[in-house]
Amino acid sequence: MCAAHERYGVRMPSERTRRKAKLGRYMEALRERVEPRLIPERVAELLETSRTTVSRLESGNQRVNLHLLHALLGLYGATEEERAEAVSLWRAARQDTTVVEYQADLHAKYVAFRRDERDAVAEYDLELSTVPGQLQTTAYAAAIAAAAHRFNVRRGPDWEERATAERLDRQRLLEGPSPLRLHVLLGEGVIGTVVGGPAVMAEQLRHLLEMGERDNITIQIVPFTAGAVGTMSGPAIVLEFDDPEDPYSVYLESAAGGDLVDNDQDVAAFLGAFEDTVAVALPAAESAARIQAALDELTRDDGHAREVAHE
Numbered sequence: 001m002c003a004a005h006e007r008y009g010v011r012m013p014s015e016r017t018r019r020k021a022k023l024g025r026y027m028e029a030l031r032e033r034v035e036p037r038l039i040p041e042r043v044a045e046l047l048e049t050s051r052t053t054v055s056r057l058e059s060g061n062q063r064v065n066l067h068l069l070h071a072l073l074g075l076y077g078a079t080e081e082e083r084a085e086a087v088s089l090w091r092a093a094r095q096d097t098t099v100v101e102y103q104a105d106l107h108a109k110y111v112a113f114r115r116d117e118r119d120a121v122a123e124y125d126l127e128l129s130t131v132p133g134q135l136q137t138t139a140y141a142a143a144i145a146a147a148a149h150r151f152n153v154r155r156g157p158d159w160e161e162r163a164t165a166e167r168l169d170r171q172r173l174l175e176g177p178s179p180l181r182l183h184v185l186l187g188e189g190v191i192g193t194v195v196g197g198p199a200v201m202a203e204q205l206r207h208l209l210e211m212g213e214r215d216n217i218t219i220q221i222v223p224f225t226a227g228a229v230g231t232m233s234g235p236a237i238v239l240e241f242d243d244p245e246d247p248y249s250v251y252l253e254s255a256a257g258g259d260l261v262d263n264d265q266d267v268a269a270f271l272g273a274f275e276d277t278v279a280v281a282l283p284a285a286e287s288a289a290r291i292q293a294a295l296d297e298l299t300r301d302d303g304h305a306r307e308v309a310h311e
Contacts, residue, residue, distance in 0.1 A: 016112075018119050018246065021060025023089040025245060027069075028058040030076040030086075047071050063093045109260050113237070113251040117173065122240040123180055124274050126230050128187035128222065130195070131204060132237075133167050134174065135184065135211055135219075140204040141167055143196030174216065183218045185230075185277050186287075191221065191294040198298055205295040212288055220281035221290045229280060230273040238271055 031038055040054040049068060056062035057072075064072075069090055073083050117123065125132045130144060145163060173180040191208075194201045212219040222229055230236070235253040250261035250270045261267055282290060 016059065016061045017093065017115060018060075018241070018243075019089070019093040020063050022243065022245065023063065023086070023093050024058040024060040026086060026089055027072060027076075030073070030078055030082065031058075034076050043072070043075065046075060063090065066090065109251075110258050112260060113239075113258065114170070116239050116241075116249055116251075117170070117180075119241060120180060120239040121242050123182050124238040124240070124271075125182070125184045126236045126274055126277055127184065127190065128229075128232065129190065129235070130193075131186070131190060131208065132184055132235065133170055134182055135208060136167060137200075137204050137207050138164060139200040140195055143200055147195075174211075174214070179216045181216045183220075183278075185220050185222055185274070185281055188221050188223050188290070191291055194298065202295060202298050205291055205298065208291050209288060209295070212284065212291075218284055219287055219291075220278065220284055221287040222277060222281045223290075226277075226280040230277040231270070236270055236274070238267075238274055 031040075031043065040058070041051045043054050044051040047068070053062065053064060053068070054072075057064050066087075069086065070083075073086055078086065123134070125134070131140060133141070136144070141164065174182060191205060195204070208219060211217050233252075237251045237253065239249050239251070241247055241249075248267050248271060250267050252259045252261065261270065281287070
């Protein structure tokens with residue numbers, strides 16, 4: 001991979017994207033409308049192209065050139081309106097240039113998740129052990145990275161700086177005229193675990209309180225008394241899109257890289273688990289009060305510790 005790919009995350013042409021998939025579904029529907037027996041192999045034969053090219057177009061893994069697109073539309077007997085729609089989708093796929101910082105350092109499925117996150121209208125995070133990246137302060141994130149140093153050896157000595165840039169890029173999705181809607185469920189242990197020391201954790205708790213005041217962000221605490229909730233195996237992120245053909249996807253985070261879930265039944269199960277957990281979580285106002293109480297206790301204990309040290 002060249003330096004430009006490593007630094008700027010330039011997408012390789014073989015990667016599947018949501019916009020290419022939308023074009024692919026549209027073209028597949030036109031093909032099947034003509035005649036069910038007009039399989040990709042036959043299309044390839046008639047247009048003197050490869051079956052792989054046709055199949056990869058329909059699966060969203062390849063964006064064919066405009067000449068071949070028009071040839072396909074002609075073969076499928078597309079109307080003028082259908083041609084216009086197909087070309088519009090083709091152009092949207094061409095402009096699908098979401099950049100993921102330092103792509104070469106990141107797991108492929110995480111990169112795919114980040115591109116999906118860019119297209120999402122809402123994100124639902126179930127996190128029982130740490131503050132999710134969207135809401136982390138720089139110091140808190142650095143402390144988390146330091147604790148996971150054994151997993152970061154392959155990424156080089158300046159990984160922390162690159163990871164900070166990547167996290168800030170994600171957080172920008174929460175800003176602007178049409179910000180991402182974020183709903184986070186935090187385990188109560190998250191706000192009680194002093195990550196990075198009292199000063200770092202106090203800053204993080206204040207940040208949660210500030211972010212929770214935004215109209216597009218909802219933060220709820222899952223109290224200890226709720227018992228076992230949702231999925232206890234690790235963080236789960238559900239993304240919602242405005243495309244009725246593909247309304248949700250799931251990303252499961254892990255230290256080793258994470259995984260994408262797009263099976264409809266599995267996605268529905270994770271969405272249901274999130275909704276079940278919302279039902280036992282504290283309301284947003286009570287959650288803010290719980291965070292404030294944790295902050296008050298932390299700063300009070302820290303102040304007392306400083307007084308004892310001074311004496």
